[in-house]
Each structure stands twice: as C-alpha cells, then as structure tokens.
Amino acid sequence: MKNLHEIRTSPQAWTASSGPLVVIDKLRIGFEGESVLNDISLKLLNGENLVVLGKSGSGKSVLIKCIVRLLKPESGTIDVFGKDIASLNRAELDEVRRKTGFLFQSGALYDSMTVKQNLEFPLRRTMKNLSEKRISEKVAETLENVGLADTLNKMPSQLSGGMRKRISLARTIIVDPLIMLYDEPTTGLDPATSDEISSLINDVQKKYKTSSLIITHDIECARITADRIIMIDEGKVYAEGSIKDFESSDDPVITSFFKKFSN
Secondary structure: OOOHHHOOOOHHHHHOOOOEEEEEEEEEEEEOOEEEEEEEEEEEEOOOEEEEEOOOOOOHHHHHHHHOOOOOOOEEEEEEOOEEHHHOOHHHHHHHHHOEEEEOOOOOOOOOOOHHHHHHHHHHHHOOOOOHHHHHHHHHHHHHHOOOHHHOOOOHHHOOHHHHHHHHHHHHHOOOOOEEEEEOOOOOOOHHHHHHHHHHHHHHHHHHOOEEEEEEOOHHHHHHHOOEEEEEEOOEEEEEEOHHHHHOOOOHHHHHHHHHHOO
16 A cells, blocks of 8 residues: 555646646745645646645645735745746736636625626627627637537526536636636535536546646545545645545545545
8 A cells, every 4th residue: 555645647637747837835824823725835837737635724825826826925036927926917927827717605796697608708808809790709619618509699697507617617718718716616515506507627637628627525536536536634735646535545634534524
C-alpha cells in the first residue's frame, strides 16, 4: 500500500500538459483570526481537470476566489497565465478574469432575462466587436454544446435545476475561457443529473480545450472528471494522486472522507 503523501500525478495528466496555467505557492488566508488555508501550494496544468476535494469549511471555495482575486491572501503568490495576480492593474486583472470562467455553486443566472439574453450579456460586455449575426450564432452553438438548443426563449424559472446549471455553464463558456473554475458543480442535484453535469465538464474540456479546477466533495464527480486529485484537510494539501490511488488508500482521513461522501 502506498503512503498517500508520496503519490504522484498520473502520467495522463502530465503528458497532456505543456506547462501550468495556475501556480499557487504557500498561500495563506484566514478570517477573524481563524486560519482557512495554510501554506497551500498547487499547479493547474494545461489541458487537465484538477479536482480539489475537501469537506465543508476546508477552504476549497476560498481557494478559487483567491485565483481571480475576489479575495486577497495574507501571504503567498498566485500566478495565472504567468502573471502574479496581486500585481495586476485593473485592466490586466479584467483580462485574466475574461479568460477564466467561473461556474458558481448557485448558477447565478439573471432571473429577469431569457436564456438567450443571459448568454448574450457576457458576449456584449467582453466581445464588443461581434456582429449581431455572430452573437446569435455563438448563442445557438453554445446551447447546442450543452444540449439545450430548445431553451433559447425560456426564462430560468421554467428550467429544472440541472438545466439551469447547464445554462450557467453555457454562459460561462460562451466567451471562450482558457481556464474553468467550478465551485461545487453538482451540489443540490440528483445523482443522475449530477453525473450528466460531470460528463458535461469533460465535454467542455475537450470541445473548448479548457483547463479546469473543480472544487467538490462529490466523489462520483471526481471519478468522472479528474485527471488528478488534491485533497485539502485542515487548511493544507493533505494528499495528491489519481482516483485509484485515493480509493485504494488505507489512510484513515481518506477512507473516512470517501465513506462519508460516496454515493
């Protein structure tokens, strides 16, 4: 049995890479005197799906908010596309954010807009030179890619939870991001719909050539999507490896987590 702390990344994840798109080194952040992340270091490689596992309160969501500077760490560095996020001016930060898709746990659709309008909104903000014809084409193409071409004129309230999640993903990928950050993408969904969303994450990776960091405690989501897995425990990177490495471990922290969160 391997010591999980000695596990290395699977060959598949590394051979698909030409270098890291995100490099986090010794990141520390806390709130009201309580440490949340404590010397976290990790890399997101080009073309991979990196899953970050951890129980509630382990700092997973804080981590991805730091990547796009929605939160500022106390110490440590975060490089995205080779640039230190902390040193960027507003225009440079906006450019990094434009290339980074963020799928929020809630989906965050605009309830007063149709599906079409929800997808048009980011296009008009970030790709201002697109013609109306091209905007319509991109909306149609993106909806087709998430399997919801017939929802164009529907309101979010008319859609199921899984459909809203798909539309939220469509709104994120329509501006052609290079990095995708998923914050608990399957939370609140039934098992079948969760599996559909997990499979869609893989489809997006292939069709849009994205690199994805997936924050979750859903073991099945990890099984479906992960090229590589990192587990956070008590604010630190506790272990790293493939899904097989984790499932075959006899480490008590790992086995307890998998027993609690497996379907």
